[in-house]
Amino acid sequence: MPAELPYTTPKYEVSVEQNVVYTRAMGYRKDAPEDSKNALPVSFGQGKMMLLDLDMDIYTPVGDPSSKRPLLLMMHGGSFFIGNKEEKGQVAWCRYFASLGYVAACINYRMGFNLGKKSYCKAEDRAVEDAVAALNYLLERDDLHIDAEHIFAAGTSAGAIVALRLAFCPSVGNRRTCAAWGDAGSDAENSVRRDAVGAAGSAAGSAAGSAAGSAAGSAAGSAADRKHPRICAVGNFWGSVRDLSILENASTPILSFQATGDPIMPYGGGYPFKKFNWGPTRIFAPYMYGTKAIHDRALELGIRAEHHPYPLAKHRLHMDREGNFTPFFYEIRDRMATFFAEELV
Numbered sequence: 033m034p035a036e037l038p039y040t041t042p043k044y045e046v047s048v049e050q051n052v053v054y055t056r057a058m059g060y061r062k063d064a065p066e067d068s069k070n071a072l073p074v075s076f077g078q079g080k081m082m083l084l085d086l087d088m089d090i091y092t093p094v095g096d097p098s099s100k101r102p103l104l105l106m107m108h109g110g111s112f113f114i115g116n117k118e119e120k121g122q123v124a125w126c127r128y129f130a131s132l133g134y135v136a137a138c139i140n141y142r143m144g145f146n147l148g149k150k151s152y153c154k155a156e157d158r159a160v161e162d163a164v165a166a167l168n169y170l171l172e173r174d175d176l177h178i179d180a181e182h183i184f185a186a187g188t189s190a191g192a193i194v195a196l197r198l199a200f201c202p203s204v205g206n207r208r209t210c211a212a213w214g215d216a217g218s219d220a221e222n223s224v225r226r227d228a229v230g231a232a233g234s235a236a237g238s239a240a241g242s243a244a245g246s247a248a249g250s251a252a253g254s255a256a257d258r259k260h261p262r263i264c265a266v267g268n269f270w271g272s273v274r275d276l277s278i279l280e281n282a283s284t285p286i287l288s289f290q291a292t293g294d295p296i297m298p299y300g301g302g303y304p305f306k307k308f309n310w311g312p313t314r315i316f317a318p319y320m321y322g323t324k325a326i327h328d329r330a331l332e333l334g335i336r337a338e339h340h341p342y343p344l345a346k347h348r349l350h351m352d353r354e355g356n357f358t359p360f361f362y363e364i365r366d367r368m369a370t371f372f373a374e375e376l377v
Contacts, residue, residue: 037373039102042131044093053085054169059158060144062086063116086162088139088169089117091130092176100179102264102376104129105167105198106138109189109270109348111296111304112155113143121188121350121361128365134184135176139166141194147316153274159190160197167198171261180261184372188348189297192271196326199263199284200273264375267368270297270347272304272320276329285336287371288323289364293345298322338371 058081093101106122108115117123117138126136141162145155163185171180185195265285273279292299295306299322303314321329327339342349342360350361 059142102182107187107191186267
């Protein structure tokens, strides 16, 4: 009888450290609940940027004696203009993985953009930069006992885009490694962000007396410049990339789920928001490659990959319209635990 894979059976109660500020940066907003009446107009970048305290919730296993714990970093979806770390599925997945022995964290990241492809792409860049800062912060928290050799990233929709970028193209604006994302132009959104991250980081680090505060300051001041450890595997839940060539940058295993008739994100290749007949979204969104195209290219490159397509016309597989979990939620959870565990043996 084969031995049971590690980190696949719940063993621990879970403790949650909520609203932990991991960095400060200029942005339009960090939090837009899906039921917010004002989410859409505010999120599309109307108005000036402001200095935001970006926060996360950290889930840890109670009573776990391990001095080295794997880390799962989760990112919510919402097309970079809506959503937050309290999304029901993200919370439940983080709790489950902490019960397995992981440290799990779900982050709020900067959202919002003006109509136009350049601004939309900058929103994606800001989210990736924030994910790098969150990872740096977590790794500097010695009390969490994170094993830097076993870091995993996952997300839904836009959050999956960020997770893929974190694994294959984390360097914002670096043309040598991320040609499809690099942009030599320096618009107001870009320059304000970069200046503010460094300044805010220094202020946060010097003002904070606690270990967590110091870590936030350090992460904020260096997020754009520091390299993070290799991501061991990615959970790509109905996400996409703008250029399949970034998969050549790493050999990170990819676990993917998506409905073949997804009305929001292309399954193979196309523009987002198919439900609007593609036309309007070409104005502000780039051409994207969905889970099928990513999976096929990963296999061509010899990357370990697993793809689960479903013959449905649905975007969020894990939730129904009433906000209840579907059977897919549990299937994704269990397959993710097994897929990641194979990187831990």
